[in-house]
Amino acid sequence: MKLIEDQTFDIERAFYGEKDLCLKNCSFDGPADGESALKECSNIEIENTFCNLRYPFWHDHHLKIHRSELTALCRAALWYSDHLEIIKTKLHGIKALRECSDVTMADCDIISAEFGWSVRNLNMRCCTAESEYFMLRSENLYLSDVRFRGKYSFQYTRDITIENCVLDTKDAFWHASNVTVKNSTIRGEYLAWYSDSLTLVHCKIIGTQPFCYCKNLRLIDCEMVDADLCFERSEVNATITTPVVSIKNPLSGTIYAPSVGEIIMDDKNAKGKVSCSGKTKNKPCA
Known part of the structure; x- marks a missing residue:
């Protein structure tokens, strides 16, 4: 050389x-x-x-x-x-x-x-x-111990694993597919709309209106902070370890949480269930 x-x-x-x-x-x-x-x-x-x-x-x-x-x-x-x-x-x-x-x-x-x-x-x-628009349309990604800041990240991505990361981001994971996030913190508005096969394990999710219009969404022992109007028209199975501000019209699946400030079910096609161990306003948990 x-x-x-x-x-x-x-x-x-x-x-x-x-x-x-x-x-x-x-x-x-x-x-x-x-x-x-x-x-x-x-x-x-x-x-x-x-x-x-x-x-x-x-x-x-x-x-x-x-x-x-x-x-x-x-x-x-x-x-x-x-x-x-x-x-x-x-x-x-x-x-x-x-x-x-x-x-x-x-x-x-x-x-x-x-x-x-x-x-x-x-x-x-x-x-x-x-x-901004971090990793747009990319695939087969592995991120570990990454600290990210910026809007519109991971849009139209696929086949991603993220571990031990801090993501301060808005409109992340829109239209993303086959994504697994573990032991991470995600802060931002309108998280993961229109995603397919997104799994979050032991994560902390902060911000308004997360996880709307999702398919095959799973949350396993996750925290949700300041999260309102969650899961609108989503196929979701979730175990949440913290109180949730509000949940709106989950399309299918079951959401477990200690309590929910408000459950909004005003869409006749919304068949998802919410199961709570504590008090919930407006409507009883299933």
Whole structure:
């Protein structure tokens, strides 16, 4: 593998089509403002490198990026690439990861609107992320110990496992399918509408109007805080460990909770049951 150290590059396509290349302590920056520094490359290692120019890693194969910085000016950094390993790296440019596959990320700091669109086979651990439309239309994802903040996350995603995460997000998991979330906190409004086969285990759910129009929804020993008008027109089986503000017109299934502030059943098609161990206003539990 060819080693290049302590150099700065700013020309267009500085390493176009290169193979078996290691860059250490380098910078992609400068007045020439060249794009696409490492396009169409394979077997590339990037370490402690500063990327301040657009579109550096497109159509790359077997790429490692360690301890590096992709700035806010490094737009659309990783597209159409596969077999990526990104460790202890800042990704601060918009649209940082798109249409990539077989991606491993750990200990990264992500501030990137529209991050992770149409990605396949992603393993993300111990990262922080701020984004909008995070992971749109992506599939086969595993997230562990991730702290996320932003709106409209995980829409139209499928085949996801999330563990030990904190998600501060609005309109998350809309139209998502085959998702399992364990031991996590999810804060946000209108959670998981129109989802199919969503399972939450030992989770804390905070916010208004969660889980409406869902199919095959399961909650196992979950907490619900400030959650009102829950489960409208959803197929749901849930065991909730905390009082619920209100439940509205569950379509089918059974919801177990200590108590419910209000049960609203004014839709003739709503056949779901609510079973309580404590007091409930307006209507008795089944």
